[in-house]
Amino acid sequence: MLGCRCSSVRGWGRVFWLIAAGLLPAVFVVSEAATQTADPRFRSGGAVLHTAPLSGPAPSAAPAAGPRPEAAVPVAGTGVKVAAFGIASKLAFGQPADDVESVSPTASPIYVWYRLAQSAPGTPLRIRVLFLAPTGEAEASAKDIVVTAADESGYIAFDRPPDNWPVGRYRAVVEANGARVTAREFEVRARP
Secondary structure, eight states, X not given: OHHHHHHHHHHHHHHHHHHHHHHHHHHHHHHHHHHHHSOTTEEETTEEXXXXXXXXXXXXXXXXXXXXXXXXXXXXXXXXXXXXXXXXXXXXXXXXXOOOSEEOTTOOOEEEEEEEOSOOTTOXXXXXXXXXXXXXXXXXXXXXXXXXXXSOEEEEEEOOOTTOOOSXXXXXXXXXXXXXXXXXXXXXXXXX
């Protein structure tokens, strides 16, 4: 009887290893496919991953939800054309995974994502997060980047302040050469 149990255990062990050996290549194929879908024109947290020109349309940095700029027309004198701009609360595969209208006071970081089209390489950009106080706009945070490719996508991560984000309305802004190129409002609110 003992010999019978051992052979059945050995048999199941072989079955387990055969199944594992069959699934292992599938895991690597999925992993490889996921890394190949990342757009090499994508800028991650201010660092350019790759700027070689690629054929085809510009990548979609986030789902097509929420308000967008009226038209992707360069602002006079800036050399910058923003095709899409938004706020994300999370990343997936190194890119913003959503487009949100509000975040919680403890959100950290908040991702401001952008997609440029036909912009002049070398143009300095300032991406700002402004708190819309009753007395006017107050800068909460700002970061500077330089356009490295005409069609570039990326995001900037803004970390939570030590005392959390104050509840209220905010505006994320892209500026080039001192001119506001595009803006997007969002809200920080306590979740029920």
